[in-house]
Amino acid sequence: MSDKKIPLVAFLGPEASFTHVAANSFFGTSGLVPHPTIPDCIEAVEAGQVDYAVVPLENALEGSVPMTLDYLFHGSKLFINAEISTPIQQHLMVNEKQARFVDEIESINSHPHALAQCHKYLRNHFRHVPLVQMTSTAAAAKYISEHPDEKIAVIANRLAAEKYGLHIEEENIHDLDFNHTRFAVLSTQKQSLEHEGRSEKTKTTLMIKLPEDDRSGILHQILSVFAWRRLNLSKIESRPLKTGLGNYFFIIDVLESEDHSMMKGAIEELTVLNCSVQTFGSYYTYEQQPSRH
């Protein structure tokens, strides 16, 4: 018998959320602990209650998950240890008791990203039905399993339909086929987690704050630091600094390890330009293979 300690992993729950599916694919079924919100997951790992947290970072159709970015980049001391890219398939479901009355539903509940991923479908089929935002797709599914008399449909994955005994009214209602979400594995350690099927390249996530004096051309200078070193950026996003209107910082993903000499040089040069640079770790990406969920 192996005496290897099973890590505890917080994930955005309840069970059968997409985050659960992603966490399960990476860590297996043991040690996974559902938390009701993204900040709860982040705080659990900061407080040492769990070893890791798995939280959604970005969806291919909807873009970044602001809650994760806000908690990760504003004051947390966590690092990204791995990234899991998961295919997302959304289904419309109701409680078995409501299966004959789908025409009479009074609201459609789900996570805001899931509602947005099915925007066209909802406009075409349920234009006048109010949409209600929930903390996760699985939270919506769990709710209607516990309230069979309420005339609510939800958008969630197949695992949620199975787990909460719901009737799938329509499958694959997401507007575009290429629907993937990136999840981050976070911990207090600066480390890269190894797992089967990792990407060839390491990715580094940087948070860059501009110098106080608002010089013209500073963004161009920042990008040149990476460009002449042939460091490939896979993402650049600006987010509010929350210090005043128009004050932003940049999140930049670079396809190189921060230990690489070119990266060290780039970070040093950015500091000389009076930018403040914080690294959130270098890590691998894992593509989760499509499953029935």
Ligand SMILES: O=C(O)C(=O)C[C@]1(C(=O)O)C=C[C@@H](O)C=C1
């Ligand atoms: O609601 C869930 O099931 C989640 O895991 C959250 C989340 C998200 O934040 O985008 C994850 C993947 C899907 O894109 C929809 C919702």
